[in-house]
Every structure is written in C-alpha cells, then in structure tokens.
Amino acid sequence: MRAVPRITDVAALAGVSASTASKALNDTGQLREETRQRVRRAAEQLGFTPDSRGRALSSGRSYTVGLITTDSSGRFSIPIMQGAEDALSAGEMALVLCDTRDDALRESHYLRSLVARRVDGIIVTGRRTEPRAPIDVPVPVVYAFSPSTDPGDTSVVTDDRGGAASAVRHLLSLGRRRIAHVTGPASHRSAAVRAAAAVETAGDAFVGEPLHGEWSERWGRHAVDVLLRGGEVDAISCGSDQIARGVCDRLRELGRSVPDDVAVTGYDNWSVMALASRPPLTTVDLRLEELGRRTAQLLLELIGGASPTGLLELPTELVPRESTLGT
Amino acid sequence: MRAVPRITDVAALAGVSASTASKALNDTGQLREETRQRVRRAAEQLGFTPDSRGRALSSGRSYTVGLITTDSSGRFSIPIMQGAEDALSAGEMALVLCDTRDDALRESHYLRSLVARRVDGIIVTGRRTEPRAPIDVPVPVVYAFSPSTDPGDTSVVTDDRGGAASAVRHLLSLGRRRIAHVTGPASHRSAAVRAAAAVETAGDAFVGEPLHGEWSERWGRHAVDVLLRGGEVDAISCGSDQIARGVCDRLRELGRSVPDDVAVTGYDNWSVMALASRPPLTTVDLRLEELGRRTAQLLLELIGGASPTGLLELPTELVPRESTLGT
DNA sequence: AAACAGACGGAACACGTTTTCCTGACGACC
DNA sequence: GGTCGTCAGGAAAACGTGTTCCGTCTGTTT
Numbered sequence: 001m002r003a004v005p006r007i008t009d010v011a012a013l014a015g016v017s018a019s020t021a022s023k024a025l026n027d028t029g030q031l032r033e034e035t036r037q038r039v040r041r042a043a044e045q046l047g048f049t050p051d052s053r054g055r056a057l058s059s060g061r062s063y064t065v066g067l068i069t070t071d072s073s074g075r076f077s078i079p080i081m082q083g084a085e086d087a088l089s090a091g092e093m094a095l096v097l098c099d100t101r102d103d104a105l106r107e108s109h110y111l112r113s114l115v116a117r118r119v120d121g122i123i124v125t126g127r128r129t130e131p132r133a134p135i136d137v138p139v140p141v142v143y144a145f146s147p148s149t150d151p152g153d154t155s156v157v158t159d160d161r162g163g164a165a166s167a168v169r170h171l172l173s174l175g176r177r178r179i180a181h182v183t184g185p186a187s188h189r190s191a192a193v194r195a196a197a198a199v200e201t202a203g204d205a206f207v208g209e210p211l212h213g214e215w216s217e218r219w220g221r222h223a224v225d226v227l228l229r230g231g232e233v234d235a236i237s238c239g240s241d242q243i244a245r246g247v248c249d250r251l252r253e254l255g256r257s258v259p260d261d262v263a264v265t266g267y268d269n270w271s272v273m274a275l276a277s278r279p280p281l282t283t284v285d286l287r288l289e290e291l292g293r294r295t296a297q298l299l300l301e302l303i304g305g306a307s308p309t310g311l312l313e314l315p316t317e318l319v320p321r322e323s324t325l326g327t
Numbered sequence: 328m329r330a331v332p333r334i335t336d337v338a339a340l341a342g343v344s345a346s347t348a349s350k351a352l353n354d355t356g357q358l359r360e361e362t363r364q365r366v367r368r369a370a371e372q373l374g375f376t377p378d379s380r381g382r383a384l385s386s387g388r389s390y391t392v393g394l395i396t397t398d399s400s401g402r403f404s405i406p407i408m409q410g411a412e413d414a415l416s417a418g419e420m421a422l423v424l425c426d427t428r429d430d431a432l433r434e435s436h437y438l439r440s441l442v443a444r445r446v447d448g449i450i451v452t453g454r455r456t457e458p459r460a461p462i463d464v465p466v467p468v469v470y471a472f473s474p475s476t477d478p479g480d481t482s483v484v485t486d487d488r489g490g491a492a493s494a495v496r497h498l499l500s501l502g503r504r505r506i507a508h509v510t511g512p513a514s515h516r517s518a519a520v521r522a523a524a525a526v527e528t529a530g531d532a533f534v535g536e537p538l539h540g541e542w543s544e545r546w547g548r549h550a551v552d553v554l555l556r557g558g559e560v561d562a563i564s565c566g567s568d569q570i571a572r573g574v575c576d577r578l579r580e581l582g583r584s585v586p587d588d589v590a591v592t593g594y595d596n597w598s599v600m601a602l603a604s605r606p607p608l609t610t611v612d613l614r615l616e617e618l619g620r621r622t623a624q625l626l627l628e629l630i631g632g633a634s635p636t637g638l639l640e641l642p643t644e645l646v647p648r649e650s651t652l653g654t
Numbered sequence: 655a656a657a658c659a660g661a662c663g664g665a666a667c668a669c670g671t672t673t674t675c676c677t678g679a680c681g682a683c684c
Numbered sequence: 685g686g687t688c689g690t691c692a693g694g695a696a697a698a699c700g701t702g703t704t705c706c707g708t709c710t711g712t713t714t
Contacts, residue, residue, distance in 0.1 A: 004442070004465055006700060017664050022702055029703085030661060049443040053389060054700030056380045057669045064423070072409060078400050085399075085426055089437070094423045094444060096391075099412055110416070115331070116376045117421060138331055217603050242603075272599070276544050276569075333670060344694050349672060356673090357691060381670030384699045 005046040014042035025050070056118070064094045065299060066114035066122045068107065068135070070146075072099040074127035075270055076288060080144050083292025084123055091300060093120070111137060121299045124148075129160060129190040140302035144295040145288070147311055154308040156295045163284040163316035164194035167237050167265040168201040170282065170318055174325075176235035176263055177205045182223040182247060183239025186212040191239050194267065198237050207233050215239070220246020224254070234262055235324075241266035241273035244281050248323060252278065263324040279322035287317055332373040341369040352377070383445070391421050392626060393441035393449045395434065395462070397473075399426040401454035402597055403615060407471050410619025411450055418627060420447070438464060448626045451475075456487060456517040467629035471622040472615070474638055481635045483622045490611040490643035491521035494564050494592040495528040497609065497645055501652075503562035503590055504532045509550040509574060510566025511542040518566050521594065525564050534560050542566070547573020551581070561589055562651075568593035568600035571608050575650060579605065590651040606649035613643055 011021035016039060023029030024039035042048075056062045065088060069077045085095050096119070098110035114122060114137070121139050126132055126146035134148040135141060141148075147155030171179055181198040184191040195210035208230055213219035220243035227233055238244035244266030248258050258264050258279055266274055266283035274281040291314050302308065338348035343366060350356030351366035369375075383389045392415060396404045412422050423446070425437035441449060441464070448466050453459055453473035461475040462468060468475075474482030498506055508525040511518040522537035535557055540546035547570035554560055565571035571593030575585050585591050585606055593601055593610035601608040618641050629635065 004445075007702095008700085018701085019665080019703080020663055023663085026702075029663085032662070035662080049439060051445055051700050052443045053380055053383045053445055054669090055702075057384055057671090057700075058702045060669070062380060067424075072412075073405050078405065081424070082399060082426055085424060089425075089440075092440070094440065096421045097394075097408070097412060097424045098416075099409055112376060113416075113419070113421065116379045118331075118378055118380055334672095335670085345670090346672080346674095346695075347693055350693085353672080357693080359692065362692080378670050381699090382672075384670075384701090385672045387699070 004051075005048045007048070007050065010039060010043045010046055010048045013046060014039040061120050062118045063092060064096060064117060064119045065296075065303075066096050066098060066110070066117075066119045068098045068100060068110060068114075068122060068124045069126065070100050070102045071127040072097065075268075076127050076145055076286075077125055079288035080125050080292035080295070083289035083294075084144070084296040085292075086289070087293040087296035087300070093300075107135075111135060115139070120303045123295055123299060125295075128188065129157065129193070130188075140299060142295050142299040142302065144291060151310055152308060154298055154302060154310065154312075156291055156298065156312045156314060158286045158288075158291060159313040159315055160190055160193040161197040162313075163267065163286070163318075164197035164237070164239075165201040166316065166318045167267065167282075167284050168198050170320065170324065171235040171237060171263055171265065172202070172205060174235075174259075174263060178207050178233045179205045179235040179237060180207045180227050180233045181210040181237045181239070182220060182227070182243055183210060183212060184215040184243070188215075194239050202237075207231070213243075215242055217242050217246030217249065219243060220248075221250035223247065224250035228254070235264070236262060237265045239267055241268045241270045241277070241281055241283055244283070244323070245273050245277040248277050248279065248281070259322070259324050259326050265324060269319050274319075274321070277323065279327070282321045282324040283319055285317040285319050287314060290314065331378075332375045334375070334377065337366065337370045337373055337375045340373065341366040388447050389445045390419060391423060391444060391446045392623075392630075393423050393425055393437070393444075393446045395425045395427060395437060395441075395449060395451045396453065397427050397429045397434075398454040399424065402595075403454050403472055403613075404452055406615035407452050407619035407622070410616035410621075411471070411623040412619075413616075414620045414623035414627070420627075434462075438462060442466070448630045450622055450626060452622075455515065456484065456520070457515075467626060469622050469626045469629065471618060478637055479635060481625055481629060481637065481639075483618055483625065483639045483641060485613045485615075485618060486640040486642050487517055487520040488524040489640075490594065490613070490645075491524035491564070491566075492528040493643065493645045494594070494609075494611050495525050497647065497651065498562040498564060498590055498592065499529070499532060501562075501586075501590060505534050505560045506532050506562040506564060507534045507554050507560045508537040508564045508566070509547060509554070509570055510537060510539060511570070513539040515542075521566050529564075534558070540570075542569055544569050544573030544576065546570060547575075548577035550574065551577035555581070562591070563589060564592045566594055568595045568597045568604070568608055568610055571610070571650070572600050572604040575604050575606065575608070586649070586651050586653050592651060596646050601646075601648070604650065606654070609648045609651040610646055611643050612646050614641060617641065 007021050008018045011018045021039050024036040100107040122141045125144040131149040132146045134150045143155040147157050179202045199206050211223050244264050251258050266281040269283045269285035274283045334348050335345045338345045348366050351363045427434040449468045452471040458476040459473045461477045470482040474484050506529045526533050538550050571591050593608040596610045596612035601610045
C-alpha cells in the first residue's frame with residue numbers, strides 16, 4: 001500500500017522531464033525511440049499508471065458515463081447494463097451505476113452527482129417499455145428500453161411488434177390455425193403492442209380477443225381454463241415466459257399435449273423460465289445485451305460530436321424450442 | 328448545452344476571488360455572512376455544481392469505489408450491488424461497475440483501470456461462496472459473499488450453516504421427524520456446508536444421506552423419486568429454491584400433499600421461484616441487500632483509516648410460507 | 655563557413671478546485 | 685501613538701496530467 005508513483009517519478013528515473021515522459025507514454029511529440037523505450041521501462045519498473053483525475057482535468061473529459069436505471073434488479077436492466085459496460089470498457093470508459101428505485105428525488109440527486117462528476121454521457125434505462133420524460137442535463141443522453149417522450153432524443157428499444165409477429169408467424173408456419181394470445185395488463189404498453197401485433201399477424205387464424213391479466217404463471221394457468229371454456233385452440237402465443245410457463249403447466253394438468261395438441265410460445269427468453277418450463281419454451285429473445293451495446297455505441301458517437309438519431313428499434317430473435325417443435 | 332459554470336464565474340458574479348467563493352460554498356474560512364450569502368446566490372443563479380475532478384485532485388480522494396463482480400447477472404450479485412450503492416450514495420460516493428465474467432484477463436484490466444482512477448476502495452463479489460484469491464491493489468478492499476482466502480482481509484458473507492440450521496429447526500418445531508436434504512453438487516461449498524448443518528441439526532430425525540445433484544428444478548423432481556424409493560419422509564429441506572420448487576411439483580404429481588404429507592423448505596428466497604412455487608416456499612432469505620450495505624460501510628471505515636476486521640458472517644432470516652405451514 | 659532544416663526535449667501553462675499563507679484594515683489596549 | 689489581536693478576503697501553491705511553444709543541438713546544403 002505504498003504511495004503510487006506519479007509521472008514525475010517516472011521522468012526522474014528515466015532522466016527526462018515530466019513532459020517528455022508524458023509524450024513517450026502517449027506516443028505523441030517527437031522523441032527518439034531510445035528515449036521512449038527508456039521512459040517506458042521506467043514506467044514499467046515503477047508500475048506507473050497515469051492518474052485519470054489529472055488526465056480528466058487536462059483533457060476536459062472524464063472518461064466516465066453514468067447509467068441511470070429505475071430498477072437495477074429487473075431482469076431487463078441487467079443484460080442492458082452488461083452490454084453497455086462491455087461496449088464502454090472497450091473504449092476505456094467506466095460506468096457509474098445509479099439505481100433510482102423509481103424515486104424522483106433519488107433521480108435528481110443522482111443527476112446532480114453525475115453532472116458534478118462531469119460524466120461524458122448518460123444512459124437512461126427502465127423496466128417498462130412506456131416512454132419516459134427526458135432528463136435535463138448538459139451532456140449527451142441515450143435512452144435504452146424505455147424511450148424518451150421527446151422523439152428528437154436518441155432512444156434504443158426492442159421491436160415489440162416485430163417480436164410478437166415473429167412468434168405468430170412461426171405458429172402459422174407450423175400449420176396452426178386457431179391461435180390465442182394471453183398477456184399482461186392492457187395498461188402496459190408492451191402487452192398492448194404485442195397483442196395488437198399478434199392479432200394482426202394471425203389474421204383469420206386468431207381466436208377470440210387477447211386475454212389480459214397479470215405477468216404471472218398463475219394468470220397463465222387461469223387463462224387456459226378461460227380459453228378452453230370458449231372452445232378449442234391449437235396454439236397460444238403468450239406475452240411473457242412466465243405466462244407461457246403457467247399455460248404449459250395447466251395444459252399438462254388437463255392432459256393436453258404441448259405442442260401436439262397446443263403449441264405455446266413465450267416472450268423474453270428469460271432462461272430461468274423458458275428452460276425450466278415443461279416443455280422448454282419457444283420464445284422471443286429481446287437481445288438486450290445487444291441493445292445495451294448499441295446504446296453505448298450511440299452514446300459514444302454522441303459524445304464524439306454526432307447528432308441525435310431519434311428512435312432505433314432493434315430486431316428480436318425467435319428461439320424455437322420444444323413447446324412448438326416437440327422433441 | 329451551454330458550458331457549465333466554474334467557480335471563477337461564480338466568484339466574478341459575486342465580486343470576490345475564487346478562493347473566497349470556495350470558502351463561502353464550503354462553509355470554511357472567515358467570511359462575513361453577507362459575503363457568503365452573496366456567493367451562494369451567485370452559485371444558485373448560475374446553477375453551479377463544483378467539478379468533482381478538480382475536487383478529487385485537490386483532496387487526494389476520488390469519492391469513487393469500484394465494484395468488481397465475477398457475474399453481475401447473478402441473482403446474488405445484484406442485491407449486493409443495490410445495498411452497496413445505497414450505502415455509498417448516502418456518502419456521496421459513486422460506484423463504478425466492473426463485470427469480469429470470470430475472466431482473469433478482464434479482471435486485471437479492470438483492476439488497472441480502477442487503480443488508474445484512484446478509487447478510494449474496491450468491493451469484490453462473486454456468485455459462489457467459495458473463497459477466492461485476494462486482489463493486489465494499493466487501496467482498501469472488502470470481499471462480499473465470496474470471502475478472501477486471506478483471513479486477514481475484510482470479508483462479509485452469509486451464515487450458511489446458521490441458515491440451513493434454522494430451516495431444519497423450523498421443520499423440527501413443526502413435529503417433523505423424518506427429514507431429508509436435497510441440494511446442489513457436493514463440490515459446491517454452499518451445498519456442502521448447508522448439507523452438513525442440516526444433518527447435524529436434524530440429528531436422529533435425519534433420513535439417509537444428503538442428496539447431491541444440480542441446482543435445478545429437474546434435479547428436485549428427480550430427487551423426490553430417489554427419496555421415496557428409499558422409504559417415507561415427512562420433510563425435505565432443499566439447498567435452493569429451484570430445487571425446492573421441483574420437489575414440490577413432483578410431490579404434487581405423485582399425489583402427496585405439501586405440507587400435510589411432506590413439508591418442504593427452500594433456500595435463497597429468490598422470489599420468482601419461492602412465490603411462484605405451488606405452494607409458495609418457506610425459505611431462507613440471505614439478506615443480500617443488507618450484506619451489500621454492511622460491506623460498503625466496512626469499506627468506508629477502512630477508507631477512513633480503520634484496520635481490517637477479518638471475516639464477518641451475517642445472519643440469515645427464515646421466511647415461513649405455505650410449503651411448511653399450509654394455508 | 656554560414657545558413658538552414660529538422661529532430662529532440664524542456665519550460666511553462668492549462669484544467670478546476672481546495673488550502674495555506676499573507677496583506678490590510680480596524681479596534682483595543684498599554 | 686505604537687503594538688497587538690482579530691477579522692475579511694486575496695494571492696499563490698498544490699494536486700497530476702497533457703499540450704503548446706520555444707530553445708538547442710545535430711547534420712545538411714550552398
């Protein structure tokens with residue numbers, strides 16, 4: 001735990017001035033190769049790592065971006081964080097984490113703190129697909145998953161319509177012609193959008209109306225009873241993996257085979273649900289890590305001086321498993 | 328997006344020097360109250376927030392701590408992160424996130440980066456309870472969940488023995504006298520420790536040997552078949568909620584009532600498992616958020632100059648639900 | 655031999671803050 | 685009236701880096 005060496009220590013050891021040492025280590029200026037090597041060896045020997053506080057002050061940048069999330073425990077925020085961190089660390093940027101827990105007071109506190117740290121940019125993400133109010137800060141911002149209500153801001157979201165449509169097209173391609181949809185509360189944008197896309201894509205093959213309830217296995221199980229009371233179906237497209245798992249459980253309890261009698265699709269590719277389900281779920285992967293990566297890249301471009309690009313919808317990916325294909 | 332004001336701008340507007348402005352804003356030095364007010368008003372008017380890079384350089388501290396996790400997607404790391412962030416943000420410290428993904432190369436990269444940032448301290452956490460090799464950095468470190476192999480380092484972990492014992496004591500207090508234990512791989516320390524504690528606590532009431540397998544629902548279901556082949560039990564203490572859920576599912580399929588015929592306990596209080604299970608699981612809550620909070624507090628003390636305190640085992644909490652109590 | 659170009663490296667400054675030291679001014683006291 | 689003490693505030697230095705500018709030295713050209 002000895003004192004960390006400064007660039008002047010390196011310079012002294014190499015027998016040059018601090019500015020020369022700086023040039024040698026940053027591959028800038030005009031120096032003899034021999035001098036560069038000598039400085040590098042000195043730095044190596046001392047285990048010198050430049051103090052990024054000094055660098056930040058000098059360069060005007062902090063090489064730091066803030067990540068504001070309304071809910072870091074959510075299974076949506078986490079892969080986004082990972083992707084973002086991945087893309088940022090490649091560029092030697094650090095990510096400071098701020099979990100607002102949906103508290104406006106906390107949020108403004110964190111914003112002040114980030115501005116005080118002179119972060120180079122901010123990523124804002126949430127756990128719902130509802131657009132959210134933009135934040136007012138003097139640095140570039142990119143919204144991930146929850147877009148900004150201001151269409152001029154840069155936002156990156158998943159293509160919910162496309163995802164739901166791909167699941168239904170998959171069911172149609174398997175010859176299913178009586179397709180139902182079970183999903184979360186109608187008040188949730190993601191549920192509404194996916195339901196609309198399912199209805200539209202299924203066309204004549206859609207049975208009844210989309211069934212709205214909770215995002216839970218329990219509702220999935222219950223929805224099966226409701227559905228079968230209304231007649232027969234040969235496929236159920238669900239708004240989440242949790243619901244789909246409940247649907248599968250109930251169908252099995254009733255002696256229906258999945259997928260022989262009824263094919264089932266989920267949504268989210270939440271592995272702990274999709275893989276633990278019996279049978280494992282065909283589902284729509286949100287590619288959130290990719291979303292996080294793209295978000296970070298766009299932020300880096302904005303920091304580099306590019307202008308905001310508005311809303312970007314990233315494609316999802318259908319992951320076929322036994323709940324539609326059988327074994 | 329105009330330029331952010333510096334303290335010199337504030338000073339100029341208030342008609343004083345920069346040093347006076349600094350003193351006014353930090354409640355230090357000897358100034359007339361009137362002058363202080365004038366500076367404060369000027370700062371307010373300009374929306375001035377001190378640049379923490381300058382402050383960091385001047386104070387010798389960065390007001391930043393690093394969080395190194397081997398797996399930020401894990402359900403263990405996340406609550407720990409939240410708790411730590413909670414405790415740190417109260418002290419105006421920021422948390423920079425580093426997910427090594429269990430890659431030694433990444434880890435050393437991040438360590439260099441954190442040292443370069445002159446973080447005031449580092450929290451190291453993992454997804455397993457196995458002790459891990461300490462990191463070599465010139466700043467205070469606290470290990471959370473995965474302790475350091477060096478007993479002199481400060482580590483904060485959950486009391487695995489106590490947690491498993493509390494579940495078994497709960498079963499005993501309900502009158503169960505034929506208790507089995509189903510858990511994860513014997514090679515996992517958490518499985519081994521919990522199993523040993525279960526055997527010891529149950530005493531004569533323990534049936535057979537602990538059953539080791541995967542941390543999965545599938546293994547839980549399978550384990551029930553294995554168990555019942557060997558005779559009757561009236562309680563199954565499980566090493567994880569996933570296993571417990573599988574156990575419950577299989578028991579129900581076989582027509583056994585939970586908890587009337589067999590009481591079941593889980594471990595982790597992973598809500599998505601524990602609450603979705605039929606019936607909801609009595610389980611052991613790891614209190615990870617509290618663990619994260621304590622970790623951060625200890626780190627702050629270390630940063631403040633305290634000396635390392637060695638291993639700290641935090642108590643767990645038994646959460647009784649229907650899988651042992653019935654409805 | 656003088657002029658010149660180019661390579662090399664150092665001195666000085668900038669970044670924004672905090673802190674230490676110092677200068678006046680003023681009143682009080684001997 | 686001179687000295688001392690206190691108060692108010694400014695000047696300067698410090699933190700550690702990067703960068704700009706400028707001087708020197710070497711080797712080349714006329």
